Amino acid sequence: AQTVTQSQPEMSVQEAETVTLSCTYDTSENNYYLFWYKQPPSRQMILVIRQEAYKQQNATENRFSVNFQKAAKSFSLKISDSQLGDTAMYFCAFMKSTGTASKLTFGTGTRLQVTL
């Protein structure tokens, strides 16, 4: 079974600063996908970024980037130039690569507050 650990229940960052959210996971699989989802207050959860384990290059989406360390089973999310709209709950998630659609395994989440 896979497990995902987010060791930071809450974090705070000032607007325009950079913050890194940590995520580690445990799996015996060699092929899998990793995701960061964000859920703003009272809004739907949306995908922030996705990483395929077979790709060595770290995924980037605008101000969001990941540091994927496969050997260490670490998948941290870096948010650059933080904005007030980044305030949200962030969930790290794992999906086995079975060749078909499959369930997500989530961490407990990190609540990020962006302040002025």
Added chain:
Amino acid sequence: EAGVTQFPSHSVIEKGQTVTLRCDPISGHDNLYWYRRVMGKEIKFLLHFVKESKQDESGMPNNRFLAERTGGTYSTLKVQPAELEDSGVYFCASSQDWARAETQYFGPGTRLLVL
């Protein structure tokens, strides 16, 4: 294009009562998932439909939970009888193609409180 919708947004019931949650996935999505988040804990998988068939129901906690997806469109999750520990946020998600590991799109969730 409409996203994943869930109804109701909130439900407060007493222990022993029945509640039915509904999820409408994105049109054309074959995969429909139910997840649950108990306060302060991780979001846990409940089950996965491919069209109208249950592909994986390994996360269903017990036989008080019954999920259906009639005609491969919307899905319902019934809890009968509800217990206190069933309180939490129930999320539904959908993705398009069973043959691919695609991004799952989530609904806003149903907050269930069992008193």
